[in-house]
Amino acid sequence: MSYETDRLRDRVAVELERARDRTVTLTEAVDDGDLVRQHSPLMSPLVWDLAHVGNQEELWLVRDVGGREPVRRDIDELYDAFQHPRRDRPALPLLGPAEARRYVSSVRDKVLDVLDRISLDGSPLVEQGFAFGMIVQHEQQHDETMLATHQLRAGAPALTAPPPPSSAGAVAGSVLIPAGPFTMGTSTEPWALDNERPAHRVEVAAFHIDRAPVTNGQYAAFIADRGYDDPRWWSADGWAHRQAAGLTAPQHWQRDGDGWAATTFGRTARVVDDAPVVHVCYYEAEAYAAWAGKRLPTEAEWEKAARFDAATGRSRRYPWGDDDPAANHANLGQRHLQPAPVGAYPAGATPEGVHQMIGDVWEWTSTDFRGYPGFVAFPYREYSEVFFGPDYKVLRGGSFGTDASACRGTFRNWDYPIRRQIFSGFRCARDA
Structure with a gap:
């Protein structure tokens, strides 16, 4: 042996x-x-x-x-x-x-x-x-x-965890990701699942992507500007769902004087303005992005921003490089029971300065869940293939509740666009 x-x-x-x-x-x-x-x-x-x-x-x-x-x-x-x-x-x-x-x-x-x-x-x-x-x-x-x-669940809190680290500095604005091809997916990651395979070259036009996920404070501004009441910002399907479901704010939010509070694992407190917004569905993310004059990134854009190393022309395993996630890289594994403020993990940023693409919140993309060119179901169709199609949107990056073993730069999650009980947030992009 x-x-x-x-x-x-x-x-x-x-x-x-x-x-x-x-x-x-x-x-x-x-x-x-x-x-x-x-x-x-x-x-x-x-x-x-x-x-x-x-x-x-x-x-x-x-x-x-x-x-x-x-x-x-x-x-x-x-x-x-x-x-x-x-x-x-x-x-x-x-x-x-x-x-x-x-x-x-x-x-x-x-x-x-x-x-x-x-x-x-x-x-x-x-x-x-x-x-x-x-x-x-x-x-x-x-x-x-x-x-x-x-x-x-209702009732007294059952889980405890220390708070996440504070921000190491303000993170704002966006970065330009130049046009060009990159390698998406993997053919070498030993535990990668079938929908992450095979590695393939994708040509991506130049685009800007936000350096951080959208925060509670930014999202509250959308609400204050009556974003939930204005169909201009919503797709037809999104507006129909907003009306049918009576959406007025992220799940678990409630008014607290002149601001907002959220209930998290049985504890209610004011939302942290500079922490990523969580428990929003795809349609809410899409509407916010339109209100902000932006859009959601495609899945290929998200992965290129997270993995492509312009200096070497290769795709990294993670935004920070090829090393497995450490505690200073990302908010993963239920170590903290909430997203960390933006800027809390500078060691996990990309060389271009895009932060927290791994951990904190799953990030909605605008892409339907489908197999890559050359996809082969393995070891059973029911893991991925039966979900392919326009009913599901891809989420990337993992959340504070995702374990490092189930989160890579290539890892793909998917869900219905109406879902928000998951730990979902988003970041915005725009054309260059």
Whole structure:
């Protein structure tokens, strides 16, 4: 067994444990009544997410990679996300909290045994530990979903975290990204998912992109200028949704004297003016951008601004370079339960001075979610391909609730343009 293989096994084990520790934190923070309760029809009960991550781990790592006997074949249908809409899941005969905990623990024991014995090269599914990395990312993605469920639950606060760092200096204005091609996507990132592949050259016209996400203070100015009441700023679909949903401000905002307050994980406080606005849908972002005389960036523009190194002509893994994210680079991993003020992570900025493209808030782009040229579904169509089309918009960059294992310069998220329970914000762009 080689030194490199040992290191890979160790890394996989560490990442599996980190994901599980976070799952435990999110599920142990509340009592069993909260675990089985549905806090919003948009979200599953937390206990469903708990058993679901175990079931996916069993399907892929115990049965498929490991070739072992099933742990609980009888529950496969209950935890198939495509079989039951979220709103219907509380009515299913789900595993109770104690049984779900025993189940995921039993699955993990078998997975660690598989990890000790399996070869991590050969088939594409196990090459460089891909299947294990896929499951790590799957659990971390559900952890972020569970964090969003915590944001929607009523009652006393259940989660705590220190505040994010303060801004290291004002960040304003935009930067010019020159015209030209760049390499978008990846063919070399070992744990990249199918929709990030393959790497391909994209020609992008010159454009300006804001150095920071739109802040609460900037968004409040849009509201004060009656932006929600003026159809000039809204697309036809956006205006129809604004009226039907009665949108008047970001989700969780409420008036507070002459300003705004927001409720965040059970605590209500004045919004931080220089922190990125969060919990806005695509249509709200689109309307603000039009009001500001700008637009949302395309996905290719966003990625070029985040990754392209004009000095070398290559695409970096992250805005700051190729090193994995450290605590001084980005607000990731639920270390803080809110976005950080703009300028709080100067070490994470691009060489051109574009800040916080990783972490803090998912950023809406104007691009529909589709496969790249040469896309091949792997290892199953339901991860990406079934979502391709005009119904979903791409979000990029991750949020304060996204783990570093599930966030890269190439990582793609997607959702309906009406969604805002997710940790979504945006930045603006304009033509050069």
